Amino acid sequence: MRIGALALQGDFREHLAVVRKLGAEGVEVRTPEELADLDALIIPGGESTTIGRLATIYGLIDPLRERIVAGLPVLGTCAGMIFLAAATKRYEQPQLEVLDVVVERNAFGRQVDSFEADLAVAGLADPVHAVFIRAPWIHKVGSDVDVLAAVTDPGTGEEHPVFVRQGRILATSFHPELTEDTRIHELLMEVS
Ligand code: GLN
Secondary structure (H helix, E strand, C coil): CEEEEECCCCCHHHHHHHHHHCCCEEEEECCCHHHCCCCEEEECCCCHHHHHHHHHHCCCHHHHHHHHHCCCCEEEECHHHHHHEEEECCCCCCCCCCEEEEEECCCCCCCCCEEEEEECCCCCCCCEEEEEECCCEEEEECCCCEEEEEEECCCCCCEEEEEEEECCEEEECCCHHHCCCCHHHHHHHHHC
16 A cells, blocks of 8 residues: 655654554655555645645645545645645635635644643544644534544533544544554555
């Protein structure tokens, strides 16, 4: 299996290390040509405005959108989730608009840059130890989107999705590439 990681900015190397550990070929993707022959794609965490700006400059927005709409399995983590989403609450920025959710960037507040939590995930027997770094949460989900994990806002008591699936599109607010747990990447390989 050949798995690409969008290698414009962010922690694509960590993702590629995980997929290689799982026995797949891991390739860095920076051009439309490098999207060919992939069985799955990962869009890493980093800074979503930078990823969006570089993807525009590299002519990747339409090719990425077309491949994903045509069924290429994809995992977006953190900034990757934001880049996949239909829209962003409060900000205007380039997005692929293939995942029917509205995301709220830096949703946990600027003070809480980073934290870790054990998350119950639908379909997984044991919780996932999730690392959140200036993370988004999902503000609104479309009807075709399954929520696989959510967190509760202690302020309002509202639930906010942090792991969703829409067909072959998986997206997490957290960083599964930063722990030893490979189950989220295995899920991507299973939908491929
Ligand atoms: N805060 C970043 C953004 O809005 C995402 C952070 C991350 O990917 N760890 O793009």
